[in-house]
Amino acid sequence: MTDVAVIGAGIAGLVCAQQLTQAGYSVRIVEKSRGLGGRVATRRLYGTCADHGACYLKPKGELFGRLLELLHQRHVLEVWTDTVYDFKSGSGLTIANTSPPTPRYVAPGGMSAIAKFLAQDLEILLNQRVIAITPTPENSWRLTLESSNEELTATSVVVAIPAPQALMLLEPLGETLLGTAFLNNLRSVEFYPCLSVMAGYPSTSQPLPHWKALNFVDDADLAWIGLDSSKRPSPEQPVFVVQSSAAFAQRHDQTQDLHPVGQYIVQRASEWLLPWLDTPEWIQVHRWRYAFPSRSLQEACLPANSSLPLICCGDWCGGNLVEGAMLSGLAAAEEINNYLRHLPLPKESFLNFLS
Incomplete structure (x- = not known):
């Protein structure tokens, strides 16, 4: 059981995870590739x-x-x-x-050295594709992983991958659980x-x-x-x-x-x-x-309208490529923190470990 499961180790996912980890949450990142950084790739x-x-x-x-x-x-x-x-x-x-x-x-x-640097001290599962997300009777999320047939349980989930991939993963949960507007927003991104x-x-x-x-x-x-x-x-x-x-x-x-x-x-x-x-x-x-x-969303991140915290983020929230991914990751961390324990979360805390 972890506080936050982050799907995707691109810039948005890494920044979000770094922010929440430094605030004191337990965070695990699940990444389908063998490397970090998403489109910041080498x-x-x-x-x-x-x-x-x-x-x-x-x-x-x-x-x-x-x-x-x-x-x-x-x-x-x-x-x-x-x-x-x-x-x-x-x-x-x-x-x-x-x-x-x-x-x-x-x-x-x-360029992937940027992601490796941002990933310092984070717990990351590489070569692990999340194939299903389901709610549990204990009011948490269960993530099913493809290659290992293992499951990961988390209080909250951040989906930090391109919107079309997020839609394929989340659409089976349905509009009743996530909200019609949330899924329509995901569908609108191109x-x-x-x-x-x-x-x-x-x-x-x-x-x-x-x-x-x-x-x-x-x-x-x-x-x-x-x-x-x-x-x-x-x-x-x-x-x-x-x-x-x-x-x-x-x-x-x-x-x-x-x-x-x-x-x-x-x-x-x-x-x-x-x-x-x-x-x-x-x-x-x-x-x-x-x-x-x-075609981006204007919002910095996209929260689902569900009783269990689930947030989508990425460079498609607000645009501006890598800068947008960073700001979206920060916004997602703030949303998750508002759902959970309201820990002190200074906007620039994820930069502190660089100094």
Whole structure:
């Protein structure tokens, strides 16, 4: 029995769990993947790594800016660049319109290092998918786990995963238990998909570009490209990450073999930018079905209308990507605390362990 079960070890879930743990609650996180961070993700491959989710972080909002500064002081984050370029087919490269220049922070050890840092001292079950949530006669929630046939019992639940996945998990509980408005709000959230292509090149390739990050403004297939290896202290080879447009990812939603799709994406990038991008040494493709919220909720979190506390949170509450996920996790912790013991919960307490 635990006070709070958090489903999902992305930024929202980790921040919520850290806040509640420091207040004195017992908290367990259940994560279906083998790693932490959700879309703040890093792939280890071919002796290197590549950030195939969030590419960098910008200071946006006072609290999020403080978090980035603290992570910078602890050498989890470093400034990567303050210049991002736009590419248009008719006019070529121009500096993206940001005034004043804004630093982009990255983790030299991979962006998932942010999640690992936020996860300090938390109890986390990895590789465990929650397949059912049911109320118990003892006024608690029972979570059934897929791989181990085990169950976890908690006084309250925080569901910190994309809304469509939360809906699949919670819809069987029905409107009588959770409330019609709650389920309708979950149903209203929509996401853009994305395909993320990681490509490595021989160290003897042509000279590297002067840009580190570039937006494709008007391309039907491509959205972004970054020289990912420039984030690393001593890269052994050039590594690029190319992200597809949402429309392109939607067209390939049911494509099983994504390798040819990835080859096509780097070929398109080579046509616009660098001819040698068409001949990678290796390539991997990751499908993000829930990459960016296209229709968010305005609320910072979504409480169910149930007698037992159950809260949904994530970057789809309020938007603003990683910053929104952090603020949503804080809001969910506050809601849970209001249901439970009303312990002192300073808004910035989850940052204290960083200092």
